[in-house]
Structures are given as C-alpha cells and as structure tokens.
Amino acid sequence: MMLEILTDQINAMAQGAVAALPTILIAFVIVLITWLTAKGAGGISARLVGKTELRPSLRNLLKTLVRLGIWIGGLMVAAIVVFPDFSPAGLIAGLGIGAVAIGFAFQDFFENFLAGVMIMLREKMQIxxxxxxxxxxxxxxxxxxRETHIRAFSGELHILPNAQLFGNPVEIFTDRPIRRYEVVIGVSYDTDLDEAERAIRSAVESVDLVDQDEGIQVLADTFNSSSVDFMVRWWAASSGAETVLNRDQVVRAIKRALDDAGIEIPFPYVTHTFKQRVPIGAALDEAA
Incomplete structure (x- = not known):
C-alpha cells in the first residue's frame, strides 16, 4: 500500500516536471535574452556616457545600474512564466515579512553596496x-x-571593501595637479645662515621639476644638537614619476650647492612629506 502511494507521488511529480518543461525552457530563454540585453545595454551606455565629461566612477555607476535594472526586470518576467501566481506585489509583501532576516543575512553586502554608490557619486577620490x-x-x-582596488607602488593589489574605505579617513595626494614637498637640512653652527639660505634656495630653483610659480620656502627652523635645521619647501607634480624624481633632484642639488659653498652638513637627514625625520638613504629608498 505504502509502495503504491510512493509510486503514485513519484509519477505525479515526473508528469508535473514534464508538463513544466516548456515553461522552464521559456524562462531559460528569457534569462538568456536578459543576459544578452544587459551586456549590450552596458556597452551602449558605456559608449554614450564615454562621450560626456562624467567622471569615470559615475560612468561605471550608470553602466552598473542599467545592467542591474535589466536583470531585475528579466528575472521577474522569468519568475512569472514559471510561477503564474507570482507577482511583484507578492514579492514586496514577502520581502516585508522577511526584511529583518534578510537585513541581517546581507548586512555586509548592503553596507558595501551603499558605500560604493556614495563613493562613486562624490567628486573626490576617482580612478x-x-x-x-x-x-x-x-x-x-x-x-x-562592492569593492575598490588599490595598486600599491610596490606592485601589490589591495582589494578593499567599500564600507571600510568609506568609513575611514582617506588622504588624496592627487586632488590637485601639484602638491608641496619638504626636506629638512641641517648646517653646522658656525655657518652664516643667510649664506646657507641663499645657496639652498638657488639649488632648489635650479631644479626644472620644481614649480617656480608657487614659491620656495627656506626657513631656519630648529636648533638641533649639532646643527641649525632649515625647513625647505617647494611644490611639484602630485602624480607620475616626477613625484620621486623631483625630491631626488632637489636633495642632490642642495648637497652640491652646500659642498660648493663649503658649508658643512653635520648630520644629514630629511623630512619625508612634512611628517617624521628619516635618514636620507632610507627616504630615497622609500621614494624609489
């Protein structure tokens, strides 16, 4: 008796699956068409916004939203074909019932998603x-x-969740075409500081990569243990190879100028981008 009931149920399920094959096939075709449409629409939107002056991050956002909208619409049509009783209103009602559970389950996803939208919309920090x-x-x-890719200068790729990037302070070095650099140079106590200032200023002015329009500062800054320290400030490009080369050329030019003037540098050290002092060799190694 039990065997007959089980056999009848299996047969009914098999007949139902066979009867549902046409609708499943139609749903599969709809999904395939949705995939092709989303792919084509993404390419078309990319070409259209590519002709505008929109930021790259906004272009990527618009392209993603277009493809996402097509996918949502296509999947809903496929679901209605397979499940005739399915409706968008029923889906919304179901989501309302399980909103709390879904929120907990996909908390990180939605957090990163919203953070990604905010990062793409804001003007600062672009590709x-x-x-x-x-x-x-x-x-x-x-x-x-979902995430942001940051390529370190040593070659490693960091994949950072958008929520982490959005929720922490970010220093943007290339917000302007140029930025300020600093080097601290110490001279011996028996040095004529005016003469040293002139030698250092002339050396920095001789470097082509230094932006002369922004001005150069050579300031007597500190009485150190065995030297009087000058804070040397100049402006140069904020991106590209010049960010390394300009510092290298400035340090070399200052060293040559002080040697030519017979000015002693008791303890050579520099300041790395107005932060802490580090030995000249270590600073140049890090810049390279």
Missing part, C-alpha cells in the same frame, strides 16, 4: 588618484559597487 588610507598607499585602479 587614477593616489591615495592613502590606514596602512594602504597606492593608486586607485577600479571602483565597483
């Missing part, structure tokens, strides 16, 4: 910018709704 956040310092290569 190609050099940034520093927490211990990550590099160039922004890609921004999506």
């Amino acid at each position: 190609g910018d050099t940034i520093k956040t927490q211990d990550i310092h590099g160039k922004v290569e890609y921004i999506s709704l």
Whole structure:
C-alpha cells in the first residue's frame, strides 16, 4: 500500500516536471535574452556616457545600474512564466515579512553596496588618484559597487571593501595637479645662515621639476644638537614619476650647492612629506 502511494507521488511529480518543461525552457530563454540585453545595454551606455565629461566612477555607476535594472526586470518576467501566481506585489509583501532576516543575512553586502554608490557619486577620490588610507598607499585602479582596488607602488593589489574605505579617513595626494614637498637640512653652527639660505634656495630653483610659480620656502627652523635645521619647501607634480624624481633632484642639488659653498652638513637627514625625520638613504629608498 505504502509502495503504491510512493509510486503514485513519484509519477505525479515526473508528469508535473514534464508538463513544466516548456515553461522552464521559456524562462531559460528569457534569462538568456536578459543576459544578452544587459551586456549590450552596458556597452551602449558605456559608449554614450564615454562621450560626456562624467567622471569615470559615475560612468561605471550608470553602466552598473542599467545592467542591474535589466536583470531585475528579466528575472521577474522569468519568475512569472514559471510561477503564474507570482507577482511583484507578492514579492514586496514577502520581502516585508522577511526584511529583518534578510537585513541581517546581507548586512555586509548592503553596507558595501551603499558605500560604493556614495563613493562613486562624490567628486573626490576617482580612478587614477593616489591615495592613502590606514596602512594602504597606492593608486586607485577600479571602483565597483562592492569593492575598490588599490595598486600599491610596490606592485601589490589591495582589494578593499567599500564600507571600510568609506568609513575611514582617506588622504588624496592627487586632488590637485601639484602638491608641496619638504626636506629638512641641517648646517653646522658656525655657518652664516643667510649664506646657507641663499645657496639652498638657488639649488632648489635650479631644479626644472620644481614649480617656480608657487614659491620656495627656506626657513631656519630648529636648533638641533649639532646643527641649525632649515625647513625647505617647494611644490611639484602630485602624480607620475616626477613625484620621486623631483625630491631626488632637489636633495642632490642642495648637497652640491652646500659642498660648493663649503658649508658643512653635520648630520644629514630629511623630512619625508612634512611628517617624521628619516635618514636620507632610507627616504630615497622609500621614494624609489
């Protein structure tokens, strides 16, 4: 008796599956058409916005939203074909019942999604910018709704969740075409400071990569243990190879100028981008 009931149920399920094959096939075709449409629409939208002056992150956002909208519409049509009783209103009602559970289950997803939208909408921090956040310092290569890719200058790729990037301070080094650099130079106490200032200023002015329009500062800054320290400030490009080369050329030019003037540098050290003092060799190694 039990065997007959089980056999009848299996047969009924098999007949139902066979009867549902046409609708499943139609739903599969709809999904396939949706995929092709989303792919084509993404390419078309990318070409259209590519002719505008929109930021790369906004272009990526619009392209993603277009494809996402097509996918949502296509999947809903496929669901209605397979389940005739299905309706958008029923879906919304179901989501209302399980909203709390879904919120907990996909908390990280929605948090990163919303953070990605906010990052793409804001004007600051675009693809190609050099940034520093927490211990990550590099160039922004890609921004999506889920994560941001940052290429370190040593070659490593950091994949950072958008919520983490959005919720922490970010230094943007390339927000302007130029930025200020600093070097601290110490001279011996028996040095004529005016003569040293003139030699250092002339050396910095001789470097082609230094932006002369922004001005150069050579300031007597500190009485150190065995030297009087000058704070030397200048402006140069904020991106590209010049960010390394300009510092190298300035340090070399200052060293040559002080040697030519017979001015002693008791303890050579520099300041790395107005932060802490580090030995000249270590600073140049890090810049390279």
